[in-house]
Amino acid sequence: MTHKVLFFGQLTDITATSSLTIENVDNTQALVLMLESMFPGLANARYIVAVNNTIVRDHMMLLETATIALMPPFSGG
């Protein structure tokens, strides 16, 4: 199962890409840990996680191919 991951805002400073695909992950917690091992800077960044365009407050299973977004707060005006 392949999931698509989207990075927004200044998270792309850490990841150097705005999207990537990840395989063999079946829950958001494992996904976040995997992303943090790939991009250690994410551990100190603030963001929310959305699965298929819906914000996820607790961790959830990824039973089907999903698009996961990591969204940081923006402050500029």
Next chain:
Amino acid sequence: MAGKSNHMERYARQHILKGFGPVGQQRLQRGGVLVVGAGGLGCPALQYLAAAGVGRIGIIDDDVVNLSNLQRQVLYTEGDIGKPKAVVAREKLLSLNSSLEVNAYPVRLTTANTMDLLRGYDIIMDGTDNFATRYMINDACIFLNKPLVFGAVSRFEGQVAVFNAHVPGLGYSANYRDLFKQPPKDGEVLSCAEAGVLGVLPGIIGTLQANEVVKLLAGIGKPLINQVLTYNVLYNSFYTLTLTGSKDYLDEMPASIDAFRQTNYGWECDMDFGNEEIDAGAFADKLGKPGIAIVDVRNPEEEPRPADFSFLQIPLAVIRAGKEAIEEDEIIFFCQTGKRSLEAVRIMENRYGGAKKVHSLRGGILAYLDCQATQEL
């Protein structure tokens, strides 16, 4: 000049618009919107709101026009440099549409004046540029039951949302704390001044905000309630996030309007103090280390008194008076909830600059004891 026929002519394109018409126009005319921040987001929004005929417009901004603003703050000209933005913006809007009531508030929004300023308007539009003010406005809108049209930008991307809107039968929709419970610490997220912003971007996002205000006032379409729209100017990509309201945010915001007035939103974001606050875990790690003074700044009679580590007792009043004598170069202050200890940090920083490393225990001794109790379970 502002007679009925004139009015008909001015808004003719909206009058003939199916689904809007004279009724929509009348709703705009009777509506009041307060735009906080007359900068990159506020300028385009204000222009469109005035042009569309929103009857009462308030503008809050305590800043003056700078040359570096002109790249995106399209209400201002070179001749306005040095003038107060709120006052200049008001003049520009009235020259565009003299039939409106436009109020300029060239003041800084604070916990002391926020409630009074927001109360008189139907919709609040957030065009600010810092987290402290964003959270303060969000919380005030919750207390006052006002819908908040949120907008924010970062480099090539922007976010728009409608927070705390009343949905018949469902109560109030999600707010900013449903998205991000607490403000980031200073430095965690770069501001426009630090990160830069493409001038067109706040123009687009501010215009989207004006559109949401018009929709809410006129009662048309589907405003971004329980949704956050993100737009990327480089790729023309829109991403919509759905969120649901919860009551979790209530733990994070002031419990009452009185508590709101006492809240220092700047401290919440660590705006003035860098990373001077440490959490209970970091505090526990520092205990017993040589060269670090642990200081209780509460009055001697205050409970609870921690028993599992040694500390000095120096009430805040003594520190204020400059009569404390702490030899150590690293000091951790604590009090009941973390407010007085933060003040102690500020005093020491002013006095010693960077010569001493000073911290405050976030959440105070209560947070530390809570943390210890949780670990024992």
